Amino acid sequence: MNPSATSDLPVLVIGAGPIGLAAAAHLLERGIEPLVLEAGPRAADSVRSWSHVRLFSPWAEVVDPAAEKLLTPTGWTRPDGEAYPTGGDWVEQYLQPLADVLGGRVRYEARVTGVARAGRDRIVDAGRDEQPFTVHVEYPDGSEERLLVRAVVDASGTWSTPNPLGANGLPALGERTAADRISYRIPDLRDPAVRARYAGKRTAVVGTGASAFTALAALADLAKEEPGTHAVWVLRRGITGSTFGGGTADQLPARGALGLAAKKAVDDGHADALTGFRTAAVERATDGKLTLVSEDGTRADGLDEVVVLTGLRPDLSFLTELRLALDDRLQAPVALAPLIDPNQHSCGTVYPHGANELSHPEKDVHLVGMKSYGRAPTFLAMTGYEQVRSVAAHLAGDLEAAARVELTLPETGVCGGAGLYDAPVQEQGDGGCCGTPAAPQLITLGAPAAGGSCSSEGGC
Numbered sequence: 001m002n003p004s005a006t007s008d009l010p011v012l013v014i015g016a017g018p019i020g021l022a023a024a025a026h027l028l029e030r031g032i033e034p035l036v037l038e039a040g041p042r043a044a045d046s047v048r049s050w051s052h053v054r055l056f057s058p059w060a061e062v063v064d065p066a067a068e069k070l071l072t073p074t075g076w077t078r079p080d081g082e083a084y085p086t087g088g089d090w091v092e093q094y095l096q097p098l099a100d101v102l103g104g105r106v107r108y109e110a111r112v113t114g115v116a117r118a119g120r121d122r123i124v125d126a127g128r129d130e131q132p133f134t135v136h137v138e139y140p141d142g143s144e145e146r147l148l149v150r151a152v153v154d155a156s157g158t159w160s161t162p163n164p165l166g167a168n169g170l171p172a173l174g175e176r177t178a179a180d181r182i183s184y185r186i187p188d189l190r191d192p193a194v195r196a197r198y199a200g201k202r203t204a205v206v207g208t209g210a211s212a213f214t215a216l217a218a219l220a221d222l223a224k225e226e227p228g229t230h231a232v233w234v235l236r237r238g239i240t241g242s243t244f245g246g247g248t249a250d251q252l253p254a255r256g257a258l259g260l261a262a263k264k265a266v267d268d269g270h271a272d273a274l275t276g277f278r279t280a281a282v283e284r285a286t287d288g289k290l291t292l293v294s295e296d297g298t299r300a301d302g303l304d305e306v307v308v309l310t311g312l313r314p315d316l317s318f319l320t321e322l323r324l325a326l327d328d329r330l331q332a333p334v335a336l337a338p339l340i341d342p343n344q345h346s347c348g349t350v351y352p353h354g355a356n357e358l359s360h361p362e363k364d365v366h367l368v369g370m371k372s373y374g375r376a377p378t379f380l381a382m383t384g385y386e387q388v389r390s391v392a393a394h395l396a397g398d399l400e401a402a403a404r405v406e407l408t409l410p411e412t413g414v415c416g417g418a419g420l421y422d423a424p425v426q427e428q429g430d431g432g433c434c435g436t437p438a439a440p441q442l443i444t445l446g447a448p449a450a451g452g453s454c455s456s457e458g459g460c
Contacts, residue, residue, distance in 0.1 A: 006132045010035040011395060012115075012149040016043045016106050018090070019369030019384035020155035021098045022064035024105060026392035027153075029066045035149065036102065037137060039111040039156075043099030044091045046159035051088030052188040053214060056258060057381060058084050063094060064385040070101045111138045115152055116321035117362075129363045136318075151364035151395050153388070154319070158312035158370045165206060165308045167236055167278035167295065174282035181290055182282070182306045186215050189222055200228035202302055204292060205271070206279065207309035208235055209377055213262035215307050220265035231271035232300060233262075234292065238275050274300055282306070314371045323361040332374030333358050333367060340376040354390025354405040366391045382407065 013023045016038035024034040038045065055062060060081030068078065071094075079085065079093055099106050114136040120128050135147045162184040166172040175182065189195045199222060205215045216231055223229035265271045277300065281293040285301075292300040314331055316324070327337030335357040338344070358366045366372075368391060369384040386407045394402035 006130070006150050009132055009148055009150040011151045011153060012037065012112075012133065012135055012147070014112050014152070014154045015156040015369075016040075016099055016108070017046055017155060017157055017369070018044065018062070018064075018095060018381055019157075019388060020153075021095060021102065021106075022067050022385050023153050023155055023368065023388035023392065024102055025064060025066040025070050025098070026388050027395070028102075029069065030392045030396040030398075032392065032396060034102075034105055035147070036106040037110040037112055037135075038106060038108050041109050042096070043106065043108075044095040046157060047087045047091050047095065049159070050186060051086060051091065052190055053186055054084055054086045055090065056084070056210065058082055062090060062381045064388075066389065067094075067098050071097055074101060109140050112136070112156075112318055113138050113144075114318050114321065118148060122321045122323055133364075152322075152366070153391060154365070154367045154371055155369045155384070155388070156315065156371055158314050158373075161313050161315045162308065163310040163313055163375075165279050165282065165292075165306065165310070167280065172279050172282050172292075174284070178282045178284055178290055178306075181284075181304070182308060184308050186211055186309070187218065187307065189218050195222070198222060198229065198305060199226040201304035202230050202232065203305040203307060204232045204234050204290075204300060204303050205307045205309065206234040207311070208237075209309065209311065210258050211309040213258040215309060216265045216271050217258070217261035220261075220268065220270035223270040229270075231265070232303065233266065233271050233273045234277050234279065234300065235273060235275050236278050311375060311377060312370070313375050314367075322365055324365070324367075325360050327374065330374040330376050332372060332376060333360065335359075336372060337374070337376075340373055340378070342376060352386070352405040352407045354387055355394035355402040356390075358387060358391065359394075364395065366394075 010033040011027055013020045013027070013034050013036040016036050020036055020038075021043065024036050027034040040046070042048065058081060059079040062085065063078060074097070076097055079089075085093065112135060116122075116134055117124075117128055117131045118134045120126075120131055132148045132150055133152055135149055135152075137145045137147060139145070163169070164171040165175050165182065187194050187198055189198065198219065203219060205212055205219070212233070216233060219229060219231045223231075262271075266273055277292070277298065278295045279292050280295045283291040283293060285291065289301070290303040290306060292303065292306070294300075316326075316331065325334045326332065327334050327341075329343070330337045330341060332340065336353055339351045339353065339357075355366065358368060358372055360366075366387075368387045370379045372384075372387065373379045386405060390402045390405050393399075
């Protein structure tokens with residue numbers, strides 16, 4: 001295909017979530033026709049699945065400027081910038097209206113199963129960059145289609161591929177067979193069926209991020225109304241001053257409040273913290289109760305439910321014929337990975353980045369949004385909006401605008417390495433640091449704990 005014919009093709013955007021829809025808006029603003037393929041039946045299908053969860057970013061930070069320009073002529077009213085939407089609010093008041101404005105440029109129930117260069121597998125060099133991309137799409141009735149596009153912006157996210165319970169990144173032994181008692185999402189306790197599942201039950205919550213904080217706080221609220229409800233918070237490392245996030249030092253107050261709510265759940269006795277526990281297996285007793293078994297043989301018995309909130313990972317299976325440069329740890333673009341690597345820092349402030357950092361050896365392919373972060377956490381919507389602004393400028397040939405990336409993210413109030421993993425975070429200032437307990441310990445914060453466990457303020 002000649003270059004002029006290729007330039008007339010649309011740019012493929014994979015995913016009609018917040019960043020994919022914003023990418024389409026920015027492409028249109030640049031005079032480039034987007035084609036958005038969404039695997040779900042509606043726009044922002046993943047966001048809808050956590051519609052009960054409140055964002056810790058206010059409306060002012062979750063509405064993309066280019067998208068707002070598309071919406072304003074329709075009579076759309078921008079929500080109060082200082083208010084905090086739930087996922088459901090975000091969909092109803094912004095994302096679905098944006099998808100409606102894009103109209104037929106968004107196709108639903110269209111699952112991308114493969115992307116490659118037309119007539120070239122990943123081995124072939126000759127004429128590679130001059131060829132368009134061929135995209136294989138599958139529909140619910142089993143039919144398939146092959147499309148040609150000029151560039152690929154993958155905003156498919158990571159929601160569909162949560163990390164497993166096993167501490168080594170693989171499913172724990174018995175995890176699959178206990179799937180009926182294990183959830184990988186924050187429970188929506190407003191739903192009577194979900195509420196009944198956790199009310200009066202003993203639930204393990206595995207994870208140390210905002211999702212785990214949210215689940216712990218929700219279960220604590222349920223415990224106030226339903227006797228017998230209790231949580232066991234399973235952590236792979238010890239408790240330090242940074243365990244509960246930045247608190248009042250977090251520049252996103254709602255994010256800091258999540259950690260404080262989780263701390264209160266533990267301090268009030270509605271949850272116990274099981275530290276230094278790396279899950280290796282799940283066992284089911286004759287009475288139906290579950291037991292988590294750690295790598296060193298320690299057991300957490302008598303569990304009715306397990307909520308696994310250990311992060312997410314990208315699905316790269318449909319990109320195997322493209323030449324991607326991904327970090328071997330995070331599975332994020334190699335130029336971006338050092339900026340977001342939780343082994344090095346957990347501050348939340350990321351050096352401004354755009355098309356240059358998101359580029360790959362395969363020309364005109366960009367992974368954006370949560371997928372660009374690979375397995376790293378702390379992604380914010382405003383990061384993705386700036387990414388797609390830069391990528392759209394790059395695809396339009398405006399390299400100066402693409403390189404002019406200006407974004408300052410709110411700090412978490414937590415600094416230091418190992419923000420997610422087994423070693424404790426190095427505390428800064430007068431707080432000192434505490435070592436991870438030699439063996440897993442079940443403790444209740446606010447009460448004396450054996451073995452010199454750390455207080456939530458970071459002292460030993």
